[in-house]
Amino acid sequence: MGLSKTDLTEKFLRTYSKPFTAKEMKKVMNALGISASVEDAEELLYSNPNVLELEGGVFLTRSGAFTGEIFSIVPTAAEAGQGVFVPGDRCMPFVESDRITSTLRFYVNGKKVPSRTGVFDSDDAIDMFMLYGEEYAPQYIAADPANAGLDMVEREFELPNSVRLTGLDLEYLSRKHGYRKGDRILCCVSDWDAGKINMMILHSDETKFDKGEVGEKRLEWFSLLEKKFLESFEAKGPLGSIEEQLVNVFFENRGSLCVPYCGSTEELLLRHSKKIAFQQYGVETRIWKKGEDVPAFGTWNNTLIDSNQELKSSGSFAEYALESVPDFAYDQLVLNFLYEKKSGLISYVSDFICRGDFLLDDDAQKRLAMKLKERYSILKKEYNWFADQILGAVRKRALELYGNIAALVRKIDFSGDSVLNFPSQEVVVLAQLHSHALRMIETVASDPSAEESAEALLLSIDGMEWNFEDISGILEDALAKEKRSQFKVIKGIGSADKFGSRGVKSPR
Numbered sequence: 001m002g003l004s005k006t007d008l009t010e011k012f013l014r015t016y017s018k019p020f021t022a023k024e025m026k027k028v029m030n031a032l033g034i035s036a037s038v039e040d041a042e043e044l045l046y047s048n049p050n051v052l053e054l055e056g057g058v059f060l061t062r063s064g065a066f067t068g069e070i071f072s073i074v075p076t077a078a079e080a081g082q083g084v085f086v087p088g089d090r091c092m093p094f095v096e097s098d099r100i101t102s103t104l105r106f107y108v109n110g111k112k113v114p115s116r117t118g119v120f121d122s123d124d125a126i127d128m129f130m131l132y133g134e135e136y137a138p139q140y141i142a143a144d145p146a147n148a149g150l151d152m153v154e155r156e157f158e159l160p161n162s163v164r165l166t167g168l169d170l171e172y173l174s175r176k177h178g179y180r181k182g183d184r185i186l187c188c189v190s191d192w193d194a195g196k197i198n199m200m201i202l203h204s205d206e207t208k209f210d211k212g213e214v215g216e217k218r219l220e221w222f223s224l225l226e227k228k229f230l231e232s233f234e235a236k237g238p239l240g241s242i243e244e245q246l247v248n249v250f251f252e253n254r255g256s257l258c259v260p261y262c263g264s265t266e267e268l269l270l271r272h273s274k275k276i277a278f279q280q281y282g283v284e285t286r287i288w289k290k291g292e293d294v295p296a297f298g299t300w301n302n303t304l305i306d307s308n309q310e311l312k313s314s315g316s317f318a319e320y321a322l323e324s325v326p327d328f329a330y331d332q333l334v335l336n337f338l339y340e341k342k343s344g345l346i347s348y349v350s351d352f353i354c355r356g357d358f359l360l361d362d363d364a365q366k367r368l369a370m371k372l373k374e375r376y377s378i379l380k381k382e383y384n385w386f387a388d389q390i391l392g393a394v395r396k397r398a399l400e401l402y403g404n405i406a407a408l409v410r411k412i413d414f415s416g417d418s419v420l421n422f423p424s425q426e427v428v429v430l431a432q433l434h435s436h437a438l439r440m441i442e443t444v445a446s447d448p449s450a451e452e453s454a455e456a457l458l459l460s461i462d463g464m465e466w467n468f469e470d471i472s473g474i475l476e477d478a479l480a481k482e483k484r485s486q487f488k489v490i491k492g493i494g495s496a497d498k499f500g501s502r503g504v505k506s507p508r
Helices: 005-015 022-031 038-047 062-066 077-082 122-127 137-142 170-177 212-236 242-252 265-272 299-314 317-323 327-339 345-354 362-382 386-415 424-446 454-485
Strands: 051-053 058-061 070-073 105-108 115-121 162-169 184-191 196-202 276-281 284-289 487-489 499-501
Touching (some): 005 022, 022 038, 058 062, 062 242, 077 170, 115 122, 115 170, 122 162, 162 170, 212 242, 242 284, 265 276, 317 362, 327 424, 345 386
Antiparallel strands (some): 184 196, 487 499
16 A cells, blocks of 8 residues: 555655755645645644754755764663663654654664663663653653553553663674673664664774774863853753754754764763753753753743734734634534533633633634634534543543643733743743643544553643642732733822723733
């Protein structure tokens, strides 16, 4: 059976190695039989995690960015003791981030290195996946086929004291290629789409690789990587994930970082850097200045703050609220309406969005009705209430949580004079929860395995609800304080007119 048009498009974005424009992407899509405009192509490229945006409207796939680039890894003492080298996070950002690392294939002189499984202390295992973020490391560990019998939902996402991990057979590398404890493995990706990596052993006792001029160059390399991280912090901020931070630093500086005498990010963070480290950022982890809180705002997002101010001055709260809900979430609202056997779709969705904070005017009601009418007629024909009992329960809770989070986001975005006036770490957590809740709804909408993961999804919702409860009161108090500050005492007029409005665009 051949690949679908969508699969062929995705294959292009996983394998094409040269820079291209949205106009050229449109031609590719059209040639595959997909009706698409330049704007459609741009939307696809901006939303695809395997595509990088360069300057001047040019794009490059992750495959084109990192295939053939050099990086290195030194197996730990725990790995050497087990005779197993676990790739973990140490091929990041050169390989696909969503790939289970046990499926990566390594080759020496064209021959595939056999795999082997080892048993590791859970703390050591988490260290091997820290670049995914400590909060996500257990999920990557549990995804290793060697842990197929590990029920993370039953354990409430807590790892046991020890876990099994699949890696490369170091005894094979010792027999065939003279590997010894302390040796460095030099790597480069040969096929990004297939997860193929070429490697060679750099023996630690060979002067040309470990001492003298090359040793000094490697120390200079660590200093350079640290410097480039610090420059990235100033220009780009914490970005969306540690992976994005790594992509930014290594891609922008691949000419000076992807060299034969390179070290690794892991070594920099654990042994060499006195200036950067893993730092907590809301409910996530980032690489940042050691001992400093990761700031929510800086030069990197001033434009976003300014655009928020423009939005508040040019549009109504109702318009903002309607536009802030993505189309796939509207579809899930329709399905939840059918699941709960409600009546009055427009009223139901309007109440969900408004949350008692404002009312939709006639024009907004008409736009909402037009948006929902066609989707309702399509979804209703295909909907099976009996088959929706598992995912329906997940969808209902995910939408309720998203609705509460989105309502608070809108109030802060639209009602506050500036988001800078709110507690920064709580704002960070709120933004992260908003993103996570939307991702959860998107998973329910489009992931074929969502029903199998229903218990895990519900457990994740529990955690997000607890996090939201922790911050919502603090932000609501700050919001009330912000609203009070938008009124001032007017001297010289009667007490009945004591307070004057300062043009507040409050939802109430």
